[in-house]
Amino acid sequence: MKKLLQISLGIVTSVGGFIETGQIATSAQAGAAYGFSLLWAIAIGTVCLIFLIEMSGRFAIASHHTVADGMRERFGSNYFLLTLLIVSIVNLLVLASEIGGVTLALQFVSGVDYQWWALPVAFIVWLLLWKGTFGMIEDGVAILGLVALCFVVGVFVMDPPWLEVAKGLVPTLPDKQPLHYGFIAVSILGAVIAPFLFLFYSSGAIEEKWDKSFFGANRVISTLGMSFGAVIAAAILIVAALAYPPRGITDIEGYDQIAPILTPALGKWGFYLFAASLGITCLGAALEASLGQAYLVAQGFGWNWSEDAKPRTNPAFSLVYTGFIAVAFMPIAIGVDPLQLTIFSMAITALALPFGVVPFLFLMNDRNYVGDHGNGWISNTAVLVIIGLSFIVALITIPLQIFGG
Amino acid sequence: MLLIRDVLDKQMVDKEQNRIGKADGIVLYLSDGNAPEVAFIEMGSLTLSRRLGRRPHRWMLWIRRAAGAEGAAEIFRVPWAKVRDVGVDIEVDVDRRVTPLGRCQEWLEQHVINRIPGGQS
Numbered sequence: 001m002k003k004l005l006q007i008s009l010g011i012v013t014s015v016g017g018f019i020e021t022g023q024i025a026t027s028a029q030a031g032a033a034y035g036f037s038l039l040w041a042i043a044i045g046t047v048c049l050i051f052l053i054e055m056s057g058r059f060a061i062a063s064h065h066t067v068a069d070g071m072r073e074r075f076g077s078n079y080f081l082l083t084l085l086i087v088s089i090v091n092l093l094v095l096a097s098e099i100g101g102v103t104l105a106l107q108f109v110s111g112v113d114y115q116w117w118a119l120p121v122a123f124i125v126w127l128l129l130w131k132g133t134f135g136m137i138e139d140g141v142a143i144l145g146l147v148a149l150c151f152v153v154g155v156f157v158m159d160p161p162w163l164e165v166a167k168g169l170v171p172t173l174p175d176k177q178p179l180h181y182g183f184i185a186v187s188i189l190g191a192v193i194a195p196f197l198f199l200f201y202s203s204g205a206i207e208e209k210w211d212k213s214f215f216g217a218n219r220v221i222s223t224l225g226m227s228f229g230a231v232i233a234a235a236i237l238i239v240a241a242l243a244y245p246p247r248g249i250t251d252i253e254g255y256d257q258i259a260p261i262l263t264p265a266l267g268k269w270g271f272y273l274f275a276a277s278l279g280i281t282c283l284g285a286a287l288e289a290s291l292g293q294a295y296l297v298a299q300g301f302g303w304n305w306s307e308d309a310k311p312r313t314n315p316a317f318s319l320v321y322t323g324f325i326a327v328a329f330m331p332i333a334i335g336v337d338p339l340q341l342t343i344f345s346m347a348i349t350a351l352a353l354p355f356g357v358v359p360f361l362f363l364m365n366d367r368n369y370v371g372d373h374g375n376g377w378i379s380n381t382a383v384l385v386i387i388g389l390s391f392i393v394a395l396i397t398i399p400l401q402i403f404g405g
Numbered sequence: 406m407l408l409i410r411d412v413l414d415k416q417m418v419d420k421e422q423n424r425i426g427k428a429d430g431i432v433l434y435l436s437d438g439n440a441p442e443v444a445f446i447e448m449g450s451l452t453l454s455r456r457l458g459r460r461p462h463r464w465m466l467w468i469r470r471a472a473g474a475e476g477a478a479e480i481f482r483v484p485w486a487k488v489r490d491v492g493v494d495i496e497v498d499v500d501r502r503v504t505p506l507g508r509c510q511e512w513l514e515q516h517v518i519n520r521i522p523g524g525q526s
Binding site: 063064072076078302303316 | 415424453521
């Protein structure tokens with residue numbers, strides 16, 4: 001019974017980490033520009049994410065190490081420092097984007113420009129971590145985050161042509177703008193496979209002392225939780241595909257165009273539901289990204305880390321997220337466009353993935369760590385192919401997207 | 406036991422299982438005619454930066470001097486005799502307040518945390 005509760009909580013929590021500004025922005029852009037035809041990117045990204053999340057849980061159960069511990073131990077301090085640098089940059093971009101998402105949600109309901117919200121939002125994120133117990137924050141945000149189910153409701157209200165939707169699950173090449181199409185595809189992959197999710201998941205497994213009896217639960221939580229999140233991401237794409245092209249919008253240039261995404265389906269309420277979904281999910285992701293960064297640093301250097309570490313008992317840990325938030329709110333405060341920042345961050349994430357994922361695959365095949373619970377060839381191949389392809393496409397399209405306008 | 410695989414970069418804990426840092430370096434003792442012996446485990450930013458290269462090491466020394474750290478060039482070493490167990494973690498018989506991490510935490514608490522409102526609770 002207790003395990004059942006843990007499983008359902010795990011599933012709800014994964015939704016909290018899954019849907020955030022990255023998903024909302026990339027799915028909305030994809031739907032507006034290419035209809036249903038990029039749904040496959042969400043599906044493939046989710047398959048890869050399920051494999052990776054399941055692995056990080058299995059790694060924690062079998063080896064009693066978090067992923068960061070394992071990386072440091074197996075590959076030495078120098079490689080760890082390089083990975084730390086890369087993941088920190090990605091996390092920083094992601095956190096800045098999430099703060100941007102919350103500020104936009106506040107702009108939509110208050111009318112006050114998003115820039116002015118950057119400092120208050122950063123302060124609230126910090127205060128929740130500084131004062132709150134993390135278990136409470138996590139469950140609270142996860143449950144409130146269920147408001148994002150409004151996108152699924154929106155899909156059913158608009159009743160899409162289901163056959164066309166199903167066709168979108170098959171990868172196809174576009175008939176126009178192949179570079180932009182590729183760029184959006186890798187941004188979706190980057191948004192789905194966010195690095196802080198693993199840091200978080202394996203830390204949770206260690207902290208909750210998952211033993212060998214949890215291999216099954218781990219499989220269920222990772223599969224159902226991530227699929228649940230993917231359904232919402234797909235719903236955003238479908239709603240966008242139904243809402244924008246009929247109005248002649250195919251290129252989304254700012255979040256103010258995304259804000260009315262639900263109004264064709266849900267009317268005036270759609271606007272507020274969108275703002276609530278954006279604000280709550282981004283707040284949750286901002287908390288997870290900040291804490292994920294503190295976990296990574298603490299685990300890599302062997303400090304005490306805990307969800308409920310109080311600043312006084314663990315100053316270094318608290319100061320990592322404090323400094324991290326203090327840097328991350330700046331881009332939004334000086335007026336960087338949140339949508340551009342988000343899309344760019346997600347593409348960079350896709351580019352950075354191999355640096356963390358490839359060594360992680362080595363760990364997952366090392367009997368010294370996982371014993372008999374190593375990877376099979378299917379998961380190894382699937383993850384390598386998806387990560388490798390998205391890396392190549394990101395490498396080609398990011399420079400072209402930046403310099404080609 | 407393999408030193409690099411089973412000791413280097415492993416988590417160190419004290420007797421109460423508090424995490425006190427990583428095994429950042431290993432010092433061997435060489436003497437004529439005898440096999441090399443493990444003498445110490447080194448811990449701290451100086452060892453870590455030295456593994457990265459000469460320049461990072463010099464920067465780290467400079468940073469530590471600038472921060473006014475006591476014994477800025479001193480490397481923290483745990484004698485191998487204090488190692489009680491090598492498993493998932495390395496358990497050592499050391500007071501965690503004297504480790505580089507413990508001293509750093511204390512410094513941060515006094516100089517930073519106590520100056521932030523609400524830090525004491």
